[in-house]
Amino acid sequence: MSQIESLFVTRLYRARLSEHGPAIDPEEMEASCYSIAEDDEAGQEWCEENGYPGYTSYASLTDLPWRFPIFADLVTSLDAHVAAFAADLEFDLDGRKLVLEDLWINILPQGGMHSSHLHPHSVISGTTYVAMPEGASALKLEDPRSGRMMAAPTRTKTARRELQPFIYMKPDVGDVLLWESWLRHEVPMNMSEEERISVSFNYRWD
Template identity: 50%
Template sequence: MPIRSLFATQLYQAAIEDQALLGDLAHSIRTLAADDKAGQRWSRDKGYKGYTSYASLNDLPRRDPAFADLQRLLLRHASDFARELAFDLCRKPKLDSLWVNLLKAGGHHSAHIHPHSILSGTFYVETPAESGEIRFEDPRLPMMMAAPVRRDDAPEELRPFVTVTPTAGLLLMWESWLRHEVLPGLAKVDRLSISFNFS
């Protein structure tokens, strides 16, 4: 008897191999980290190991041409992903927010979702070895009261967690309800990424 796979969780993945864009974004992230006092203060107050513009700057594509270029790329990929997800939308997904992350050695993000959005994601700009993987959680996990532990060789779609090692130029996108976290990194140099939400 055939087995059907139900309620799939999709993870969109693309490689952006534009070295000039990566270089421009890396420079911009470091400049923001040095100049954005409000972001520095928020990062310090929240115990963020590094810098994020999450709560301080909401106009990066208008502020910097590199982010405007990235915005155009993200819009195209978000539209492709929404089509693959069979979203019945009356318009293309709209970039709602975009922020930079400069994560120091040992830095991490605890597990979370992105409320009030339909798609979320991260674009990796610089990713030194051992700089912190992103881990996704099976959304059914809280309901698996008596489910046995899966074998180590279980197929990816049956695992309770799936971990992705970031590389420079990697774009990941997922539905915003998917819980995820950044595991602590061991790298001695900064990990640069840009996160975003679409509504």
């Protein structure tokens, strides 16, 4: 009898941020993101010079947990989530840990998008969601085998989830998503009139 099985699974972690660490008030986090964005002139200039829609602190600030206690609480929570995901992935960390490498704010206005990319030199990447108004774009994840499917036909629209070439994850405020950093992903255009706010991060093997 023939047998078909799935191999080389790509894992995606999704949880409520509140499952680990201190309680984080989403309204306080949103206010903190806007306060930082308003004061971060270097970040504003970088966004303008590089045609980045909205605001990101990625190229300007490296000390968010020091600036606002709520970001220190966030890191405590993220550390626990990443440890849980690493355990699920059955990584052999050789007695070492995955530690936060960088953490940054994203404020995406209507019409803004973040093109397909990955996160080199990191092990686990992710995002937690601060504001997701109606119509805000989901996270789009790409099948990592895409570049090797040279002559493969397209999948049917009703193909099983694990066979789809792209997966769209629509998170809620207070969710955290984690994936291995080599997984290509993007944020399609924000169709909401309101801003989509998230905090993204990378973890490296220390």
